[in-house]
Amino acid sequence: xxxxxxxxxxxxxxxxxxxxxxxxxxxxxxxxxxxxxxxxxxxxxxxxxxxxxxxxxxxxxxxxxxxxxxxxxxxxxxxxxxxxxxxxxxxxxxxxxxxxxxxxxxxxxxxxxxxxxxxxxxxxxxxxxxxxxxxxxxxxxxxxxxxxxxxxxxxxxxxxxxxxxxxxxxxxxxxxxxxxxxxxxxxxxxxxxxxxxxxxxxxxxxxxxxxxxxxxxxxxxxxxxxxxxxxxxxxxxxxxxxxxxxxxxxxxxxxxxxxxxxxxxxxxxxxxxxxxxxxxxxxxxxxxxxxxxxxxxxxxxxxxxxxxxxxxxxxxxxxxxxxxxxxxxxxxxxxxxxxxxxxxxxxxxxxxxxxxxxxxxxxxxxxxxxxxxxxxxxxxxxxxxxxxxxxxxxxxxxxxxxxxxxxxxxxxxxxxxxxxxxxxxxxxxxxxxxxxxxxxxxxxxxxxxxxxxxxxxxxxxxxxxxxxxxxxxxxxxxxxxxxxxxxxxxxxxxxxxxxxxxxxxxxxxxxxxxxxxxxxxxxxxxxxxxxxxxxxxxxxxxxxxxxxxxxxxxxxxxxxxxxxxxxxxxxxxxxxxxxxxxxxxxxxxxxxxxxxxxxxxxxxxxxxxxxxxxxxxxxxxxxxxxxxxxxxxxxxxxxxxxxxxxxxxxxxxxxxxxxxxxxxxxxxxxxxxxxxxxxxxxxxxxxxxxxxxxxxxxxxxxxxxxxxxxxxxxxxxxxxxxxxxxxxxxxxxxxxxxxxxxxxxxxxxxxxxxxxxxxxxxxxxxxxxxxxxxx
Amino acid sequence: xxxxxxxxxxxxxxxxxxxxxxxxxxxxxxxxxxxxxxxxxxxxxxxxxxxxxxxxxxxxxxxxxxxxxxxxxxxxxxxxxxxxxxxxxxxxxxxxxxxxxxxxxxxxxxxxxxxxxxxxxxxxxxxxxxxxxxxxxxxxxxxxxxxxxxxxx
Numbered sequence: 001x002x003x004x005x006x007x008x009x010x011x012x013x014x015x016x017x018x019x020x021x022x023x024x025x026x027x028x029x030x031x032x033x034x035x036x037x038x039x040x041x042x043x044x045x046x047x048x049x050x051x052x053x054x055x056x057x058x059x060x061x062x063x064x065x066x067x068x069x070x071x072x073x074x075x076x077x078x079x080x081x082x083x084x085x086x087x088x089x090x091x092x093x094x095x096x097x098x099x100x101x102x103x104x105x106x107x108x109x110x111x112x113x114x115x116x117x118x119x120x121x122x123x124x125x126x127x128x129x130x131x132x133x134x135x136x137x138x139x140x141x142x143x144x145x146x147x148x149x150x151x152x153x154x155x156x157x158x159x160x161x162x163x164x165x166x167x168x169x170x171x172x173x174x175x176x177x178x179x180x181x182x183x184x185x186x187x188x189x190x191x192x193x194x195x196x197x198x199x200x201x202x203x204x205x206x207x208x209x210x211x212x213x214x215x216x217x218x219x220x221x222x223x224x225x226x227x228x229x230x231x232x233x234x235x236x237x238x239x240x241x242x243x244x245x246x247x248x249x250x251x252x253x254x255x256x257x258x259x260x261x262x263x264x265x266x267x268x269x270x271x272x273x274x275x276x277x278x279x280x281x282x283x284x285x286x287x288x289x290x291x292x293x294x295x296x297x298x299x300x301x302x303x304x305x306x307x308x309x310x311x312x313x314x315x316x317x318x319x320x321x322x323x324x325x326x327x328x329x330x331x332x333x334x335x336x337x338x339x340x341x342x343x344x345x346x347x348x349x350x351x352x353x354x355x356x357x358x359x360x361x362x363x364x365x366x367x368x369x370x371x372x373x374x375x376x377x378x379x380x381x382x383x384x385x386x387x388x389x390x391x392x393x394x395x396x397x398x399x400x401x402x403x404x405x406x407x408x409x410x411x412x413x414x415x416x417x418x419x420x421x422x423x424x425x426x427x428x429x430x431x432x433x434x435x436x437x438x439x440x441x442x443x444x445x446x447x448x449x450x451x452x453x454x455x456x457x458x459x460x461x462x463x464x465x466x467x468x469x470x471x472x473x474x475x476x477x478x479x480x481x482x483x484x485x486x487x488x489x490x491x492x493x494x495x496x497x498x499x500x501x502x503x504x505x506x507x508x509x510x511x512x513x514x515x516x517x518x519x520x521x522x523x524x525x526x527x528x529x530x531x532x533x534x535x536x537x538x539x540x541x542x543x544x545x546x547x548x549x550x551x552x553x554x555x556x557x558x559x560x561x562x563x564x565x566x567x568x569x570x571x572x573x574x575x576x577x578x579x580x581x582x583x584x585x586x587x588x589x590x591x592x593x594x595x596x597x598x599x600x601x602x603x604x605x606x607x608x609x610x611x612x613x614x615x616x617x618x619x620x621x622x623x624x625x626x627x628x629x630x631x632x633x634x635x636x637x638x639x640x641x642x643x644x645x646x647x648x649x650x651x652x653x654x655x656x657x658x659x660x661x662x663x664x665x666x667x668x669x670x671x672x673x674x675x676x677x678x679x680x681x682x683x684x685x686x687x688x689x690x691x692x693x694x695x696x697x698x699x700x701x702x703x704x705x706x707x708x709x710x711x712x713x714x715x716x717x718x719x720x721x722x723x724x725x726x727x728x729x730x731x732x733x734x735x736x737x738x739x740x741x742x743x744x745x746x747x748x749x750x751x752x753x754x755x756x757x758x759x760x761x762x763x764x765x766x767x768x769x770x771x772x773x774x775x
Numbered sequence: 776x777x778x779x780x781x782x783x784x785x786x787x788x789x790x791x792x793x794x795x796x797x798x799x800x801x802x803x804x805x806x807x808x809x810x811x812x813x814x815x816x817x818x819x820x821x822x823x824x825x826x827x828x829x830x831x832x833x834x835x836x837x838x839x840x841x842x843x844x845x846x847x848x849x850x851x852x853x854x855x856x857x858x859x860x861x862x863x864x865x866x867x868x869x870x871x872x873x874x875x876x877x878x879x880x881x882x883x884x885x886x887x888x889x890x891x892x893x894x895x896x897x898x899x900x901x902x903x904x905x906x907x908x909x910x911x912x913x914x915x916x917x918x919x920x921x922x923x924x925x926x927x928x
Contacts, residue, residue: 074873074910211869218874219865219881220858221810221849228809261776261793280804281796284816354822354876354909355814403814404873404910435815662869666915670872673911696819696907704903707913709896 042367043393044104049188052135052181054107055128056085060175062156063095068125069109069188070117071101071375071399075733076212076663077117083205083659084122088129088198090153091170093210101377101399107188111376111399113410113479113536115624115731118659122729124191128183131193135181139173200657200726209662214401226400227432229360229371234428235264236280237421238287240273241437242490244689246297246526249273256291266290267421270491271529274421276429284434300688301526308472309345312449317520318474319500327514332464336455340559344450344548345758346741348472348684350699351408351445351537356438358402361418362428368395368419373402374412376479383412383480384419387488395419406538406674408442410479416487436694441486443535444684446473448503450548452555455514460560462553462571464514469545473501474523477535489529498527501534504541506549507623509586510571531691532684539734542624543675543741547759550620550742554604555755563601564619564746565594580720585628585654588718590621593630593652596714604746605753608775612639615647618746620739626730627655628718631672633743637751639775642767646676646708646744651736654716656727665713668736672711675740677702681760779839783808784851794840799823801839802848810849810878814907821879821906831886849878852885861885861923868919872910879906880916884923893924 047054047067058064066085072078078098086093099106109121133153140158141148150161159167169175185191200206217223242249249271257263262278263286275290277283303311333339359372368390374380377399385395397415418431433441448471455464475498478484483493503519524532557567572586593599597617606616614637621630634648653668681700685693693699713736719727741759748766749755754773756766781788783806790805797816802808802825811834814822818836825834828844852859858866861884871877880903887894887902894902899920908916 074871211866214874215866215869215871218871218877219862220853221808221878223874225809225812225875227812228803230804279800281793281800352909354820354873354907355812401874403875406909432813435817435819666869666872666912669914670911673913674909677911695815695817701907701909702911702913703905703907704913704917705900707900707917711914 042365043391044367044396045393047105047107049107049191050183052128052132052179052183052193055125056132056179058132058170058174060171062169062171062175063097064089064091065097065099066125067099067106068121069101069107069111069378070121071112071377072214073112073375073404074214075667076660078214079210079212079663080118080659081122081125082213083208083210084126085129087203087205088126089133089156091156093205095156102396103378103381104396108378109188111374111378113376113407115733115735117733118729119656119731120189124185124189126197127192127195130195130197131181131183132179134193134195135179136170136173140168143168143173206657206659207661209660212663223401226360226371226373226402227355227358229400231360231362231428234360234430235276235278235425236283237274237276237418237429237431238283239417239433239437240275240287240290240292241441242271242294242529244294244296245301245530247271247294248297250293250295253291257286257289260286260289265425267424272487272490274417274431276421276425287434296689297526299525301530302524302532302686302688304688305347305683305685308347308447309449312447312470312472312522315522317470318523320518320520322518323516324518325516329464329466329514329516332514333453333455333466336464337458338456338559339453340555341451341453342552342555342755342757344448344452344551346448346544346547347759348444348447348532349537349678349682350439350684350693351406351442351535352439352682352699352701353403353405353408353442355403356433356435357414357442358430358432359412359415359418360428360430361415361422363422363426364428366394368422370395370397370415370419371400372397372412372415373400373409374415375405375409376412379410379480380412380415383482383485384416387416387482387485388419388423407536407540411443411477411485411535412480413486416485420487439699440691440694441531443477443537444532445537446471446476446501446534446541446544448544448548450545452548452552454552454556456556456560460562462510462512462556465512466516467505467549468518468520469503469505469548470520470522471501471503471541471544472524473503473521473534475499475527475533476501477533494528502541504545506545509621509623510553510568511574512571532686538671538674539624539737542622542734542738543678546620546622546738547741547745550622550739551745551755551757554618554742554746554749558604558749561603563603565590565599566601568619568621584720585718586621589628589630589652589654589716592714592716593619593632593650596652596712597632597650599632604750606750608753613637614639614751616747616749616751618743618748618750620742620746622735622738624731624735624738627732627735629653629735629739631739631743633740633747635744635747635751637748637766639770642763642765642770644680644744644748644761644766645706646747648710649708649712649740651713652716653713653732653736654718655732655735656730658715659729661715664715664732667733668713669711671734671736672740673702673707675737676706676744679741679744679759679761680706681762683760781839781842781846782844783846784848790839792839795838797835798825798837798839798842798846799834802834808848808850812875812878814876819905819907820876821883822876824879824882824906826882826886829886829889831883849882859885861888861919864919864922864927868915868922870912870915870919872912876906876908880908880912884916884920888920888923894920
């Protein structure tokens with residue numbers, strides 16, 4: 001079989017028998033297993049995060065492996081972890097490798113999510129690496145009989161000051177032996193030794209851009225993905241989903257598939273149905289062919305996608321937060337010289353990973369091992385253990401690369417399903433969803449309606465703003481919960497109280513004297529077993545709320561006949577409540593993006609000519625935590641067809657400390673294009689029975705043809721304190737997604753004078769709006 | 776089941792499968808080639824792309840028995856362990872994020888560049904139009920193709 005070995009504990013027992021190969025480009029090569037490791041260590045207790053040995057292994061050849069509890073979904077966090085830890089340890093980058101996401105050998109740092117890899121989890125990694133360095137220097141001090149202060153380290157070699165002949169490598173000091181050093185800290189995030197981390201100005205690899213170690217194997221075909229794992233005796237499973245949302249299973253006619261060669265079994269409980277066959281194509285055929293008698297629900301599970309927003313506006317909210325007032329908005333609106341109102345709409349949008357959910361579960365030896373690309377491998381382990389009623393120690397998840405799901409894999413459906421079937425039939429089971437199933441039934445980003453109201457005074461200042469958002473987010477799915485994951489729902493599991501979900505307000509960026517924010521959640525009729533169940537989709541709620549808020553600020557700038565950058569900048573600078581820090585960084589980012597783009601100050605829209613191609617530019621700016629982003633989009637709008645091409649995007653980004661600038665730039669570029677896809681193409685469509693978006697035609701995605709001619713990303717350090725060498729990292733994975741919809745909508749307005757308040761900006765919708773405005 | 780003879784990456788291979796089985800499953804499950812991957816099974820996304828006699832083909836919708844020509848997979852484009860210039864450009868440009876679709880990006884780019892070594896920007900967009908990437912690495916994919924076309928790989 002081809003899986004990364006995860007037998008580090010055996011390495012420690014049989015010192016020197018295991019090697020990590022480090023390729024020429026510094027790529028991690030899987031462990032060569034020792035004889036003892038092949039005996040499959042089990043059960044699988046949690047690695048002790050208070051043991052330094054759980055984090056770092058150094059071998060005699062002065063190479064090291066870092067064991068971290070994260071997963072790298074292709075944005076280079078593994079490379080960044082190595083940079084951070086090498087810097088603390090004073091080890092060359094090329095001498096190191098990183099093992100991630102195998103629950104039996106890496107501590108539980110939660111896997112991926114929330115853009116927190118560097119900003120939260122990088123800290124314990126740095127501290128344990130610093131502690132390892134301290135311990136190694138103590139050992140060298142004893143060896144040479146000189147105080148630690150007389151020692152220096154370079155590239156993993158410790159030498160005595162003034163006596164270069166006296167030197168020793170880390171590998172010679174510790175190689176193949178355990179540190180046996182206890183760490184402290186009440187939880188994994190707080191893990192620390194005695195040593196302090198280095199001041200940022202002493203970090204050498206941080207700020208450089210070593211190439212990502214995961215890339216070579218992704219381009220030469222040698223990487224073993226979770227989809228590639230094969231085990232002896234393995235069978236293939238496929239699901240049979242209800243054809244109508246909320247349908248009840250009445251009966252299954254197993255004779256309809258018994259004749260299929262390689263047929264093994266139908267596995268079913270409640271409304272969950274799967275078929276199992278020896279070969280993959282047989283399982284696909286059986287899933288298509290199986291006759292199941294379903295009873296449609298008495299009531300429609302949801303409105304149609306066409307009627308969705310009217311339904312949402314008319315529904316009684318399941319929860320309401322606010323109104324939260326600052327100042328006196330009612331009086332301010334009464335006194336305003338001009339009041340503008342607008343409704344914004346964002347439909348359900350899918351995660352729609354490039355490949356559907358998949359996992360392989362192996363029930364051998366009474367244990368359960370799941371090979372999965374689940375971004376939260378640790379949560380999958382816990383969830384499956386509870387779901388199957390197995391002790392946690394008997395379940396392990398081995399994270400492997402897979403299709404990026406933007407939060408989709410935080411609910412590891414296929415892992416639960418494969419494990420359930422594997423336990424039922426006692427053979428390794430490879431579960432994979434089909435494309436129609438993934439697109440229709442993956443988790444969805446919630447649909448939003450946002451009512452905006454703004455008031456200008458006689459001088460054109462924004463004096464009052466009212467934001468009321470409604471999100472269709474009731475029963476929002478948690479992470480790998482054994483009673484809410486789809487298979488559990490289909491088997492009849494119900495929580496007494498569904499998760500309340502949330503609607504979010506805009507980032508608090510502008511000094512507006514009178515504001516009101518109200519957020520409400522609404523439910524669709526069908527709460528459980530629905531293909532429209534919501535989950536966290538990359539920068540959850542950010543694109544939706546920012547589309548409304550930052551488009552509407554542009555509407556107010558236009559109503560005030562003021563340049564959109566000046567209108568925003570005035571409100572950033574006008575703040576008296578804001579901290580100096582926040583304001584300075586906002587101004588720096590907005591200034592940086594306007595300089596990068598070459599912004600020509602003038603009010604929008606621009607004067608329209610008679611040409612077929614209308615061009616314009618729009619800006620949007622936002623915060624996510626302490627990370628600031630501002631983007632300018634330049635568009636061409638075809639007046640005849642309604643087609644929008646975003647020709648150029650400029651982005652200024654301040655996410656605090658930057659570990660790997662080139663990897664960060666690419667992450668920002670790709671994040672922006674993902675939001676561009678949501679701005680131009682993506683919408684989940686459904687009739688009153690089922691989701692009708694089932695493939696790449698019915699849930700289209702951005703393509704090569706849409707790509708901007710030019711994308712620029714400038715990384716900004718807007719820290720107003722010149723004495724501070726650098727800010728801490730604030731998280732960079734998702735913020736760039738926030739502003740694109742609004743920047744593009746603002747650019748379309750600039751080009752055409754037509755305000756689009758609903759995404760996606762598909763050709764037909766844009767053309768209809770242009771025609772309605774006689775453009 | 777029936778015996779089907781194929782030529783894959785320069786070698787003769789023989790498999791015993793149902794003739795209508797899509798080539799993708801035979802390559803992955805019978806011949807151990809994991810460059811081509813399942814993305815949609817509908818010929819829409821390109822993750823399963825292989826090259827057959829110089830043409831980029833979607834192996835997920837190609838019946839195995841219909842294949843008469845020489846099949847090249849991602850594993851087969853490097854020679855004697857040396858990466859193909861396209862693969863080198865992909866590394867130099869640091870193209871992939873998750874990397875799952877990159878088989879289709881690379882193989883389609885190879886078929887494009889083999890036929891037209893110096894494509895215009897419009898020809899690149901057109902030639903690559905139906906190869907999807909959900910990480911949205913398109914900008915860098917196009918940069919890498921231009922790099923190869925300029926001989927900079």
